[in-house]
Amino acid sequence: MTAKQWPAASKYLDARIVGRRDLTERISEFLIGGADGAALPPGDAGSHIELRFGGPAGRFLRHYSLIGPLSPEKSPEPFWRIAVQREDRFRGSAFIHATFREGTRLRVSRPIGTFRLGRNVPHALLVAGGVGITPILPMMRSLSFRNRPFHMVYAGRRREEMAYADEVEAIGGDHATILEADRSGFPDLRALLAGQPEGTVVYVCGPGPMIDALTTAAAGLGWDHGRVRYEVFNAAHRPDDHGLTVELRDGRLIEVGAGTTILDALEQAGVDTLSDCRRGECxxxxxxxxxxxAVIDHRDSFLSEAERxxxxxxxxCCSRVANASKLKLAI
Ligand code: FES
Structure with missing residues (x-):
């Protein structure tokens, strides 16, 4: 019997949670299957999906990387695997942790491949910070399968807070290093880059400051901009964010909570908006x-420095205001 296939044209697919387990105190893994047994389309290493979900407390759209199988052997899985870190002030992840159970229905996009692993880079340095491991682990698995040269650095505060640390070691072997900041401090990124073979391309996913530090170190070493490829985890949210009020042209005032994006707040207020990636890329x-x-705190990777x-x-979808609690938008 062949699995039911999705019509090629539908952007969002009906899906359901088919499994859940806790990986750390704040990170849980969720397995997602087609709602009626339909096979979900496979994604490449580094690809992510959009999840649409919610209830009376709010509607959400969030992006999560497809992690893929955890075994070093070739073993395709009939479901998608994602991991979600609970951030209590960021309502989407808190909602997922509180409500997603086996059988929970949701809408998912097809895999989106904006963070691609080059097929033939001479040497890859993979760097993951915290839950940024989720797109990096499948990249490591892909490189390992294809016998491509790589080194992997997985950094976190302490091992018990780092999801998939055992799998990283099992798949990466001698090519993987786990760094616990509580034991060894933060890695010297400049030294890390300087020690890489000629032509190394870096793939990094983690908190914004980590990516900033890595791109700055690369620039300081004279590396070409394109040699550091990154995906920012949670570009829209920072722990010290505060709420703000957005005023529209017609005088309407929209409250934006500390854990909500301006885009989410506009949508919830019924304001017409356009969006796609929802993480500052498109x-x-x-x-x-x-x-x-108001001084804008730009958190996107779309605008140029001059435009900022x-x-x-x-x-x-991700930027806020740095110095004020009120912002006027020309819409
Ligand atoms: S929706 Fe893509 S940059 Fe905001």
Whole structure:
């Protein structure tokens, strides 16, 4: 019997949770299957999916990397595997942890491949920070299968908070290093890069400051910009974010909670918006700002430095305000 296939045209697919387990105190793994036994389309190493879910407390759209099988052997799985870190102030992940159980229905996109592993890079350095391991682990697995040269560094505060540390060691062997900051401090990223073979390409996923430090170190060593490829984990949220009020052209005031994006708040208020990636990459949510005192805290990777400095537009899916609690948007 062949598995039921999805019609090629549908952007979102009906799915359900088919398994759940806790990996650490704050990170849980969820297995996702097609709602009616349909096979979900496979994703490449580094690809992610959009999840649409929610209830009366709010509707959410979030992105999660497809982790793939955890075994070093070739073993395709009939479901998708994701891992979600609970951030209590960020309502989407808290909602998932509180409500997703076996049988929970949700909508999912097809795999999206914006963070691609090059097929033939001479040597890959994989760097994962915390739950940023989720796109990096399948990359390591792919490189290992194909016998491609790589080194992997997985950094976290302490091992018991680091999901899949055992699997990283089992798959990566001598090519994988686990760094616990509580024991050995934060890695010297400049020294790490300087010690790599000629032509190394870096793939990194983790918190924004880690990626900033790595790209700065690479620039300091004269590395070409394209040799550091990254995916920022949770670009939209930082622990010290505060709430703000957005004023629209018609005078409407929209409250944006500390753990909510401006885009989410606009949508919940019924304001017409455009968006796609929802993590500062595509520019579709770019919105005009009414000039004023507010200094935009740009967290996207779409606008150029010059455009950021102008402060006339912002990506409302992830950027906020650095110095004020009120922002006027020209919509
Ligand atoms: S939705 Fe893609 S940059 Fe905001």
């Amino acid at each position: 520019g579709l949510c770019l919105t005009d700002v009414v000039p004023g005192d 400095a102008e402060g006339r537009q912002m990506c409302v």
